[in-house]
Amino acid sequence: MEAALLSLQPFPSSATQRRLSPFNLHNTLTRPSSYAPLRAQKSGITEGSDSALEAKVSEQEVGMYQNEVVESQGIRIRRRPPTGPPLHYVGPFEFRLQNEGNTPRNILEEIVWHKDKEVAQMKERKPLYSLKKALDNVPPAKDFIGALRSAHQRTGLPGLIAEVKKASPSRGILREDFNPVEIAQAYEKGGAACLSVLTDDKYFKGSYENLQAIMEAGVKCPLLLKEFIVEAWQIYYGRSKGADAVLLIASVLPDLDIKYMIKICKILGMATLVEVHDEREMDRVLAIEGVELIGINNRNLETFEVDLGITKKLLEGERGELIRQKDILVVGESGLFTPEDIAFVQEAGVKAVLVGESLIKQSDPGKAISTLFGRDVSE
Numbered sequence: 001m002e003a004a005l006l007s008l009q010p011f012p013s014s015a016t017q018r019r020l021s022p023f024n025l026h027n028t029l030t031r032p033s034s035y036a037p038l039r040a041q042k043s044g045i046t047e048g049s050d051s052a053l054e055a056k057v058s059e060q061e062v063g064m065y066q067n068e069v070v071e072s073q074g075i076r077i078r079r080r081p082p083t084g085p086p087l088h089y090v091g092p093f094e095f096r097l098q099n100e101g102n103t104p105r106n107i108l109e110e111i112v113w114h115k116d117k118e119v120a121q122m123k124e125r126k127p128l129y130s131l132k133k134a135l136d137n138v139p140p141a142k143d144f145i146g147a148l149r150s151a152h153q154r155t156g157l158p159g160l161i162a163e164v165k166k167a168s169p170s171r172g173i174l175r176e177d178f179n180p181v182e183i184a185q186a187y188e189k190g191g192a193a194c195l196s197v198l199t200d201d202k203y204f205k206g207s208y209e210n211l212q213a214i215m216e217a218g219v220k221c222p223l224l225l226k227e228f229i230v231e232a233w234q235i236y237y238g239r240s241k242g243a244d245a246v247l248l249i250a251s252v253l254p255d256l257d258i259k260y261m262i263k264i265c266k267i268l269g270m271a272t273l274v275e276v277h278d279e280r281e282m283d284r285v286l287a288i289e290g291v292e293l294i295g296i297n298n299r300n301l302e303t304f305e306v307d308l309g310i311t312k313k314l315l316e317g318e319r320g321e322l323i324r325q326k327d328i329l330v331v332g333e334s335g336l337f338t339p340e341d342i343a344f345v346q347e348a349g350v351k352a353v354l355v356g357e358s359l360i361k362q363s364d365p366g367k368a369i370s371t372l373f374g375r376d377v378s379e
Ligand SMILES: O=C(O)c1ccccc1NCC(=O)[C@H](O)[C@H](O)COP(=O)(O)O
Pocket: 107, 108, 163, 165, 168, 169, 170, 171, 297, 299, 301, 304, 333, 334, 335, 336, 354, 355, 356, 357, 358
């Protein structure tokens, strides 16, 4: 019955989305209108450089629907239809059909759709202009990439980004007695170069309060905002809470968003960790100017499958060569549990690793760092 209804009344997904032009793409994809005044005050990005960016929107993309642009770049994660599932009417009844077009196809898509709604609400409560004071008062961003490079030079092992992670969709609760500040301090003592702080509440039991508390506790390691970024507003908000770097996921963000967000981060003094999982994403990201830090996630965020071979595959041949030429620092992410795992991804070419589960589950997450690396990597 439902199948029949679906074929009769397919969800008009593209009809509910706005057509992209250089003008509305600017607003709908990357720049909330409330962002403009603050950007002008803090940045030094001129209208001229905005125009230059717009000019780079390929002619192909102009006139396409938002999800069509996304598909043309091989991005499987769709954005939520702005109006939500459409209403259907049969006689006097009105109802919403769950179908392929309005139901998330996997966990990552579900998270991203949730973020779209969450960010819209947060922005309403804290419009960008209201963040200005907090942005002015927060200490300047620390050098995230520099910290990873110097840890690698000091130890000869990949610099560690240790993740403050209470739970995950694939593993559920990872640690019951979760004190983010104590965990962050233990990681720092154990030799972590940087920390990654999950701020998503619904799926990871994290928060922006955790990020702020770690910053205010005087932890010296630079902090990564580990969020599902869908809008520039989140970057400003994360900076106001102490983030020094931000994660941008290539399977979620079109190239133009990544470019624009990298610019914003540079203006704020923050680094960007651009995350990829397959060859196509790696090639897209390598073509983007200004990328200095690439994360290869060994976890497929749609299926949860983890395979360290992904890191090796993406760093082989011409891609690896290009990465070396561009002096891009590569981070191996997820599924790292033993010194052999660390050696495997280091051999593949990474100079940094991002580790959550294998550290956070140990009674002393700081000491767990020595076990993971096979030796003490603290000073
Ligand atoms: O960890 C998950 O289950 C997950 C699910 C959906 C989207 C993202 C997810 N994790 C984000 C990460 O990539 C990891 O937190 C990070 O790389 C550390 O991984 P691990 O060392 O395996 O905890």
